[in-house]
Amino acid sequence: MKTSEIMANLERKYGHEKEYLQAVREVLESIEEVYNQHPEFEKAKIVERLVEPDRIFTFRVTWIDDKGQVQTNLGYRVQFNSAIGPYKGGLRFHKAVTPSMLKFLGFEQTFKNALTTLPMGGAKGGSDFDPVGKSDAEIMRFCQAFMLELWNCIGPEQDVPAGDVGVGGREIGFLYGMYTKLAREYNVGVLTGKGANWGGSILRPEATGFGALYFVQHVLHTAGKDIKDKTVAISGFGNVAWGAAKKAKQLGAKVIAISGPDGVCTIPNGITDEMIDYMLELRASNNNVVAPMATKFSGVEFTPGKKAWSVKCDIALPCAFQNELNGDDAKELIANGTWCCCEVSNMGCTPEAIHEFQSKGILFAPGKAVNAGGVATSGLEMTQNAMHISWSGEEVDAKLHQIMSSIHEACVKYGKQADGHIDYVKGANIAGFMKVANAMLEQGII
Numbered sequence: 462m463k464t465s466e467i468m469a470n471l472e473r474k475y476g477h478e479k480e481y482l483q484a485v486r487e488v489l490e491s492i493e494e495v496y497n498q499h500p501e502f503e504k505a506k507i508v509e510r511l512v513e514p515d516r517i518f519t520f521r522v523t524w525i526d527d528k529g530q531v532q533t534n535l536g537y538r539v540q541f542n543s544a545i546g547p548y549k550g551g552l553r554f555h556k557a558v559t560p561s562m563l564k565f566l567g568f569e570q571t572f573k574n575a576l577t578t579l580p581m582g583g584a585k586g587g588s589d590f591d592p593v594g595k596s597d598a599e600i601m602r603f604c605q606a607f608m609l610e611l612w613n614c615i616g617p618e619q620d621v622p623a624g625d626v627g628v629g630g631r632e633i634g635f636l637y638g639m640y641t642k643l644a645r646e647y648n649v650g651v652l653t654g655k656g657a658n659w660g661g662s663i664l665r666p667e668a669t670g671f672g673a674l675y676f677v678q679h680v681l682h683t684a685g686k687d688i689k690d691k692t693v694a695i696s697g698f699g700n701v702a703w704g705a706a707k708k709a710k711q712l713g714a715k716v717i718a719i720s721g722p723d724g725v726c727t728i729p730n731g732i733t734d735e736m737i738d739y740m741l742e743l744r745a746s747n748n749n750v751v752a753p754m755a756t757k758f759s760g761v762e763f764t765p766g767k768k769a770w771s772v773k774c775d776i777a778l779p780c781a782f783q784n785e786l787n788g789d790d791a792k793e794l795i796a797n798g799t800w801c802c803c804e805v806s807n808m809g810c811t812p813e814a815i816h817e818f819q820s821k822g823i824l825f826a827p828g829k830a831v832n833a834g835g836v837a838t839s840g841l842e843m844t845q846n847a848m849h850i851s852w853s854g855e856e857v858d859a860k861l862h863q864i865m866s867s868i869h870e871a872c873v874k875y876g877k878q879a880d881g882h883i884d885y886v887k888g889a890n891i892a893g894f895m896k897v898a899n900a901m902l903e904q905g906i907i
């Protein structure tokens with residue numbers, strides 16, 4: 462396998478799908494050497510098969526807004542790979558959603574899910590529906606219309622969607638309500654991220670952020686460092702950023718910046734519990750702005766148009782969107798003394814930023830390892846649903862700890878370089894790939 466040849470072929474076919482090509486290139490560059498040590502992979506054309514999703518559903522979603530106007534959006538589900546388990550992955554509602562975005566996310570999800578140690582294949586879905594400025598009633602009507610088409614493509618042993626950007630507990634509730642009505646059965650195993658009193662995991666809202674910080678702790682310990690008293694800059698104020706801020710504070714770090722599309726809030730004395738709780742209100746307001754944090758709390762200063770990466774910090778945690786931290790941001794961070802960056806968002810850093818970090822010896826770990834605690838906890842939710850039991854928060858947290866530790870171990874196993882340093886990008890990609898590729902090999906040419 463030659464990355465350049467496969468990429469040239471994909472670029473011919475999908476030249477406009479930049480994010481998808483970016484995600485594939487990173488994985489192929491990581492695995493090329495290992496792949497070529499396994500002639501059986503080449504013979505079964507594993508890579509050529511793995512880069513194409515199994516199937517993509519595209520559907521029209523028509524709904525009526527609060528003014529009585531008819532609105533039409535597009536809905537998608539990309540079922541990427543089911544070699545190691547049923548399709549599993551989130552739904553993203555965001556105005557910029559395209560098939561390319563969902564293909565990159567489904568591709569990443571396949572490797573991430575393989576890393577979790579749990580049996581889940583990869584998928585992603587969503588819509589170009591823009592939740593910004595929408596009322597709860599509009600969100601409900603959109604979710605219902607979306608499920609009207611999706612319900613036939615999903616099931617506990619088939620495909621299990623969850624939340625992602627723009628889809629949280631509220632949306633999962635509306636989606637499930639419509640699902641159960643259409644399917645005429647109470648089948649909670651069909652979605653994860655449900656409410657804790659109707660089949661959801663009590664720790665799912667926190668899980669992505671908590672898992673990310675457990676991973677950061679492993680990265681730091683392995684490098685002989687400690688998170689206590691370190692300053693942390695976070696982008697975003699959704700579920701993921703919220704969980705990350707909460708756990709960072711619990712572990713003794715100081716969260717000194719939170720950003721949104723409108724700018725950055727700096728908090729020189731560190732985020733408080735009240736501010737962390739307020740992040741949930743910001744998310745639920747559907748306004749997609751972080752500025753109100755500075756109006757509500759003293760000790761918070763808002764700077765419009767700036768990213769979290771302009772703030773001097775030890776550790777940078779992108780928690781919002783893909784490619785939200787670029788090469789120039791990386792340079793600015795490094796110039797300000799940042800020595801660790803862990804992606805919590807999927808593909809949060811551009812290839813230029815990753816290159817910048819790695820070439821300057823900055824500790825860097827990719828989203829598919831760092832944020833895998835979210836989907837891992839979804840996997841635990843699926844297990845609870847299948848067994849008709851529910852675990853306590855402590856039980857789930859202990860399992861999450863164990864899983865993040867296993868993921869870190871896998872990254873070290875496959876990413877340790879001759880000079881002893883750990884390339885987490887390589888480690889995560891090779892570990893995820895080996896599991897999926899071997900399963901595909903054993904299941905024949907399909």
Ligand code: 2IT
Nearest residue numbers: 550551623624625836839
């Ligand atoms: O990117 C992700 O891993 C998610 N959005 C969560 C997926 C899941 O199925 O919980």
